[in-house]
Amino acid sequence: LTNDSRLIFKGDGDQILDDAGGNKLSHLVIQKSGGLLYLADTLCITDSVSLVSGNLITADTSVLLLAVAAEVSAGAITSFIDGPVIKVFPVSAIADSFLFPTGDQQDFRPLTVYMTDISTDSLLIRVEQINQSAAGLSTNRINIDKVSEQRYWHIAKEGPGTFSTARVTLTYDTVATGDGVGVGKELRVAYLDTTDVWTWHNLGGEGTKNDAGSIKSNMFSDFASGYFTFGDATGGADISLPVLLSLFDLAEKRGEVTVTWKSESEIDNLYWLVQRKEESDSTAQFETIARVEGRLTTSTATDYSIIDNGVELNRTYAYRLADISTSGRHHFHDPVLITIGLPQTYQLHQNYPNPFNASTTIAYDLPRHSEVHIEIYNIMGQKVATLVNEKQKPGYYKLIWDSTNRQGNPVASGMYFVTIKSEGAKDGKVEQYHKAQKIVLVK
Incomplete structure (x- = not known):
């Protein structure tokens, strides 16, 4: 096997994947008619994992590592990842999310992690579903009455990368599996802070349905490692989205x-x-x-x-x-x-206010570097003032005419004209733009 190999498992009994092309594959397809597929060593997938039927069993020493570009099918009750899985998130991303097709034994519960402001360093997120009582980790709780009696997820950050905020989305089927917590509007996401005397905290959210659905937590800050599960807000403080x-x-x-x-x-x-x-x-x-x-x-x-x-x-x-x-x-x-974006065309906009008293704003657009002349004329065609006479770069501009002439003296009330003459190069040719606008000064 090589790093570019596509490996398909279709056996009807337990199988072991070992020495897979230097612990790296391009594509992995699990389409077993029976039995389980075990990883013997940590395996990196560069392109895709297709979960059709049969579970992939991983462990602390044999983790499934998903590269930045690796995609994974959503999984199903008949095919998911049982054990730890690590995803490499793209550096410098403003926001990114990934659905981890996690499960434990016959219990399939995918989990989605969403993060913002990922740093320039490599950020790896490790997720594992564990079907044990969350209350067994800690009985300390703040703003939450109970936590799941059936399962929890361990999420850990690996590598030097950081993120600003994150949230998790959990899937549930409370009636069928008896988490022992509320359903629907009573359901919350609980987070065990291992730096705070191992205390469960209420991360908010609200169940989408009473029987089976999903629950999305509030956003939380960067962390190193933590445990997440279902909680019950009945009788406790409700910190659903404010x-x-x-x-x-x-x-x-x-x-x-x-x-x-x-x-x-x-x-x-x-x-x-x-x-x-x-x-x-x-x-x-x-x-x-x-x-x-x-x-x-x-x-x-x-x-x-x-x-x-x-x-x-x-x-x-x-x-x-x-x-x-x-x-x-x-x-x-x-x-x-x-x-x-940059301006697409030359444009002289109508001044505002108009009519005006004492001063008015004149706006214009330049789509490219141009020689620009903006002047004020009276109704006799005489130049009153020069406002711009220079080369300017592309952009949106505003200037204020304070109704004074070239000598700095106030001009009389009446009608005036503001004119623009601009010249720039486009595709090796000279492009000119001329326009005049009527403006009215009232004192």
Whole structure:
């Protein structure tokens, strides 16, 4: 076998995979009619794992390692990974997720890990489902009544890489397997913090159905290792999502970004943070560009928006929201991307205000490096003022005319004309743009 090999298992009894091409394969297909497939050594898959039928058994010394580009079929009750599996996440990713087709014995419970702001160093996430009582790990609990009597997942970060925030999505079938916790709206994700006297914490979420479904935790911060399971919020504090966000949108116009969002309801929401980072800069971190007061607790929908004029042209940015409670708890929402493009054409926009008193703003667009002349003329065709006379790079521009002439003296009320003459090279040819706009000064 070589690193490019495609290996298919179709046996009807137990089989062992050993010495697989230097512990690396391109494709692995498990399509057994019976029995189990055991890994004898750690195996790296570079392209794909196809789980058709039959389980793959791994262990601490024989882990399945999935490379960055490796894909895995979703798995099923008849075919999943029983034991630890490690996934290599892409470096410098703004956000990425992976579904781990995990199980234990005859119990298939896939788990999804979603992370944001992955560092430039290699980040490996190790996941294993363990069918034992979560209460056996610890009986210490905060804001949660009970934890599963049947199973938990161990998630560990390996390698030097880091991430900013993460969340997990667990699948459940409470009635069939008797986790011993609430269902539906009573269900929560519980997290055992091994650095906090081994205490189970309520990570929020809410079950999608009463019998079988999934539950998505709140976002949490970077960690080294922890245990996750189902919890019961009945009688305990409910820390389900404090804000129900129905809209988060970005719109770009003339080099400015309008950030718009809408909450359907808010619980204990003191304020919002709007954060931004440049996607192409692998070392960039999210920076707060605005703080907006929240509504504390309300069941009424609320619209919010800000304008960000601190971006640069021809770059892609990621924006995200965080809602902050009165106790200081942060909840980060998924980031959204936007690219700030260059102007496509020359354009002189209508001044504003118009008519104006004392001063007015004149905006214009340059799609390429150009020689630019912007001047003010009176109705007699006489030049009153020169506002721009220089070479300028592509971009969106604004300037203010304060209704003074070339000598710095105020001009009289009346009608004037602002003109632009620009000249730039396009495809080796000279491109010229001339335009005049009528403006009215009223004193």
